[in-house]
Amino acid sequence: MTPGARVQAAIEILDEILAGQAAEKTLTNWGRRSRFAGSKDRAAVRDHVYQALRCRRSYAALGGTETGRGVMIGACRDQGIDPADLFTGQGHAPTPLSESEQAHVGTFESDAEKNDIPEWLWPMFARSLGAQTEDVAQALRARASVHLRVNLLKGDRDAAISRLQHEGISTEPHEASPTALVVTEGARRVKNAESYLSGFVELQDAASQAVVNALPLQNTPRVLDYCSGGGGKALAIAALRDGTVYAHDADPRRMRDIPERAARAGADITCLDTAELSKSAPFDLVLCDAPCSGSGSWRRDPEGKWRLTQDALDEIVALQSKILDDAAQLVADGGVLAFATCSMLDVENHKQTQDFLARHTGWEHLSERAWHVHTGTDGFYVSVFQRAG
């Protein structure tokens, strides 16, 4: 496919997404009916689509309309490319720009539009991030780098770097965590690499690893990952300490890959359903990696940024409070409760910490830490409490 044909494919896919279809499904369907597209074409179209979704508002303002075509014209202008170079009408490229498209002068009506944040969210976003607001919003407009976690049960970070290098994947240590690597070349090879398939490395954002590093794991024979999902944090915990790691999720289907992932990683993880939880309590440490707005991972899931509403956020915040209250009951005397989100919004983070301490007596607040996307990781937050002994 020519560069122009790739842009036309992105326009058609974006039109379907803007009409309400899910991005992944739309890309898959396009791939199925576009046998002519090679792997590089597919990757390029996908990159166009995801970049346009991250910057949907500002690109639409620069392009003149919030359509696939308007957004892709805006993308060219944002990247300093003359759209006329790609919109040629030749070789399946989009038709040339109309006079009004050519004459459109893109201006931003608000800081939220310029920074690709929903208008309703901007005041809360800015209050949460203070002086870092624009840097963080701009970082959310770019693609996230790929991070790996070195599984210390299999070997150390230097060994992982050299094994990966032999498999055509270049990596460097990431400063956020002693187990984190950032992939500098060959990211698309990771999922087929022996280092990955044998459990030597896992795909995991460096801040997600740093959350686990922030937990007081010493003298915690029994740890519960209360919102385990697929077990990313449970696996990271199991690699850092001796003792049993339990995993639980309100939706047991989300835990179904944990036994296989644990076996591959050489880790020992016991999955508990809701009925088994209270029988297994109390735990020395309970981590709640709670459902959240996902604002810290909007680079990977840009649709989430535009889907979030005030009502949905209120529901998420209420669920987080309930999860904290429920999980607190499972913590042993003198034990630790940790609350984490992949959000950068104060209402889901520090405010949750304050509210928990206001609702519960007999808990000491040990620490809290936040990571924001402009420093090269996903946005994350972790807060650690200790129950009186």
Ligand SMILES: C[S@@+](CC[C@H](N)C(=O)[O-])C[C@H]1O[C@@H](n2cnc3c(N)ncnc32)[C@H](O)[C@@H]1O
């Ligand atoms: C942010 S995800 C967890 C990600 C996971 N810890 C990881 O590192 O891959 C949040 C999880 O919380 C689960 N969840 C939602 N409500 C819950 C509840 N009331 N109790 C326990 N888990 C819940 C969701 O099903 C979801 O899998």
